[in-house]
Amino acid sequence: MNEPIEIENNKDYEELIKSIENIVSSSKNKIANTINDTMVETYWNIGKYIIEFEQKGKVKAEYGQKLLLRLSKDLKLRLGKGYSRSNLYNMRKLYELYPIFQPLAGKLSWTNLCEILTINDEMERNFYIAEASKEKWSKRTLKRQMESGLFLKLAVSKDKDEILALAKTGQEINEPKDIIKSIYTLDFLNIEDKTDYSESQLEEKIIEKLEDFLLELGKGFTFVGRQYPIHIGNDFYHADLVFYHRILKCFVIIDLKINKVKHEDIRTNEYVYGIFCDRRK
Amino acid sequence: MYMGYFATEENEIDDNPPIGIILTRNNNELVVEYATYNMDTNLFVSKYELYLPNKEELKKLVDKIINEDE
Numbered sequence: 001m002n003e004p005i006e007i008e009n010n011k012d013y014e015e016l017i018k019s020i021e022n023i024v025s026s027s028k029n030k031i032a033n034t035i036n037d038t039m040v041e042t043y044w045n046i047g048k049y050i051i052e053f054e055q056k057g058k059v060k061a062e063y064g065q066k067l068l069l070r071l072s073k074d075l076k077l078r079l080g081k082g083y084s085r086s087n088l089y090n091m092r093k094l095y096e097l098y099p100i101f102q103p104l105a106g107k108l109s110w111t112n113l114c115e116i117l118t119i120n121d122e123m124e125r126n127f128y129i130a131e132a133s134k135e136k137w138s139k140r141t142l143k144r145q146m147e148s149g150l151f152l153k154l155a156v157s158k159d160k161d162e163i164l165a166l167a168k169t170g171q172e173i174n175e176p177k178d179i180i181k182s183i184y185t186l187d188f189l190n191i192e193d194k195t196d197y198s199e200s201q202l203e204e205k206i207i208e209k210l211e212d213f214l215l216e217l218g219k220g221f222t223f224v225g226r227q228y229p230i231h232i233g234n235d236f237y238h239a240d241l242v243f244y245h246r247i248l249k250c251f252v253i254i255d256l257k258i259n260k261v262k263h264e265d266i267r268t269n270e271y272v273y274g275i276f277c278d279r280r281k
Numbered sequence: 282m283y284m285g286y287f288a289t290e291e292n293e294i295d296d297n298p299p300i301g302i303i304l305t306r307n308n309n310e311l312v313v314e315y316a317t318y319n320m321d322t323n324l325f326v327s328k329y330e331l332y333l334p335n336k337e338e339l340k341k342l343v344d345k346i347i348n349e350d351e
Contacts, residue, residue: 121340152339160347176300176323184304184329193331230286242287250297250323251287257305 047095123167130170
């Protein structure tokens with residue numbers, strides 16, 4: 001067993017390196033998550049202490065603001081940065097809105113939580129907590145989704161029970177209608193609403209901002225192509241934008257229409273769809 | 282939108298039937314109704330907007346749904 005092992009191009013050896021890399025990066029992640037969770041719980045506790053202190057002394061609202069200011073000064077001296085008045089305000093608010101910590105455990109970073117605490121509506125807040133933690137949103141993504149009203153846009157085409165479920169568990173994708181929004185917000189294209197533009201110009205802009213467009217479409221979409229060539233009989237057609245949905249495992253074909261949707265648009269589709277459905281049988 | 286074409290020509294065996302979205306500037310509600318009433322396919326009509334939504338308006342609509350069902 002004293003013979004030197006052949007290291008170059010040795011598959012087992014490469015695997016050894018890979019497994020070590022994997023375990024180190026996964027434990028680094030674990031540590032980061034633990035630190036974050038502990039931090040969030042600590043802040044929640046600070047919020048709890050502040051509220052309990054206020055209740056003991058029956059602190060009036062205007063005094064509450066002064067308390068946070070004073071506390072911020074004293075804590076910064078003793079504990080260093082991170083205890084600004086606005087941060088203390090958020091800690092207080094976190095406890096006020098979520099007096100039980102358990103549902104928040106292990107979900108979000110402190111910065112994302114602070115962002116979500118600005119939402120007044122409870123359903124909406126809970127939706128973003130669920131979705132941001134499931135999808136591991138960055139702060140930028142979370143801000144964008146809040147700004148473009150993701151929850152409201154999904155909720156507006158649902159019934160009451162569906163809205164309650166949406167708020168509780170975030171967006172669940174089981175069938176085609178789950179990925180459809182009634183409104184898509186394309187403000188990032190920077191097109192003036194009143195200007196004249198063609199469908200191909202609109203498509204061009206979308207391609208330029210594909211990353212933003214994918215975010216607006218929602219989770220699970222991957223880009224397949226634009227002006228996708230289609231050959232039916234002796235005729236050539238093009239599909240404007242083609243995506244593939246990873247969760248539903250199907251193509252999603254997007255057709256851009258600047259003017260009113262005519263019955264013909266739908267009939268043509270129906271017709272083409274019908275032909276092929278028949279052929280499949 | 283050639284959903285049928287995709288179903289037969291592009292789909293792999295495990296793929297589900299394609300979904301079509303007509304993304305339109307002017308959402309004509311009648312047409313939407315027609316589309317969803319007449320077809321049992323995965324074709325949807327949605328509208329796009331070039332500005333951020335008025336969240337208060339949307340919120341009112343959502344609140345209405347929540348309260349109506351009670």
